[in-house]
Amino acid sequence: MIRTIRKAALIAACALMPLWSGAVRAEQPIRLMVGFPPGGTTDVIARLVAQRMAEDLKTSIVVENRAGASGNLAASMVAKADPDGKTLLFAPSSHATNASLYTNQPFDPVKSFRAVGLVAVTPYVLVVNPRIEARNVHDFVAYLKKNPGKVEFASASPGTGQHLAAELFKMEAGVDIMHVPYKGSAAALPDLIGGRVPMMFDNIAVMLPHIQDGTLRPLAITSTQRSKFLPDTPTVAESGYPNFEVLGWFALLAPAGTPDKIIGAYNDALKKVVADPGFVAQLGKLGGEVAMRSPAGTDAFIAAEVEKWGKVIRSAHIQIN
Incomplete structure (x- = not known):
């Protein structure tokens, strides 16, 4: 008799499982x-x-x-x-x-x-070390074309947005620049500020304090419209490369x-x-x-x-x- 009751209870429990599952799922x-x-x-x-x-x-x-x-x-x-x-x-x-x-x-x-x-x-900003004389994209591209394969750019690591932004820039501007990957933006900043690697694309929030204190110079924003954080900095698109946008x-x-x-x-x-x-x-x-x-x-x-x-x-x- 006890076995029969247990068996019936088990059958009833199994029958109710979908209902319980649905109720629990709805509360998840x-x-x-x-x-x-x-x-x-x-x-x-x-x-x-x-x-x-x-x-x-x-x-x-x-x-x-x-x-x-x-x-x-x-x-x-x-x-x-x-x-x-x-x-x-x-x-x-x-x-x-x-x-x-x-x-x-x-x-x-x-x-x-x-x-x-x-x-x-989150648009990026192209920054350079102030030792680079160029103050706009046009002059910077001219500088890069005079020094093919000699200028390096930093990135947070291979395949990151910083890296790909620079690769797109290479393609659009027709310049030859060399990739130096780091283990994160923080690791790249000392060399960027020190001038050992003179250029980088990175998040505006990361670069803004260094732009404001003059240790880095902004050349362009990577969105197609100017950023409210750097309203006086032109976009790469308005600097002669209308197909360039990185976000x-x-x-x-x-x-x-x-x-x-x-x-x-x-x-x-x-x-x-x-x-x-x-x-x-x-x-x-x-x-x-x-x-x-x-x-x-x-x-x-x-x-x-x-x-x-x-x-x-x-x-x-x-x-x-």
């Missing part, structure tokens, strides 16, 4: 995956977004740092997740460049995801197949985030500017970035693995 927090360690720019902006979106959606959003392979580990986890809106990716611009830098990625940076929206951009960017992505209703609700919440003056102010401290786009517009933007940087990476013969 949204997981926002970040492919980099805590404290970096991607992580900080992700947390600013998560906090405000959670308030609007009246749910919990938990930021999970899954660092590895320049963000590929987190992206792979989201690509494989159920398209139920419970797992999202906060993707930086390396999401587009990794497609060409790394072989055998287990996901497609475009087809494996649906964009919720573009959040922010660090951050987008909120969901797994492919996520329903329109969920994408729409998250996009509405994201619009409120980027309209928040407090968010805009905190973003500005990181050198960032709001750059909201629709889900479809963000998907198209990322696809264009993948194609653009693929050409640059192949032309420069850059490969990480």
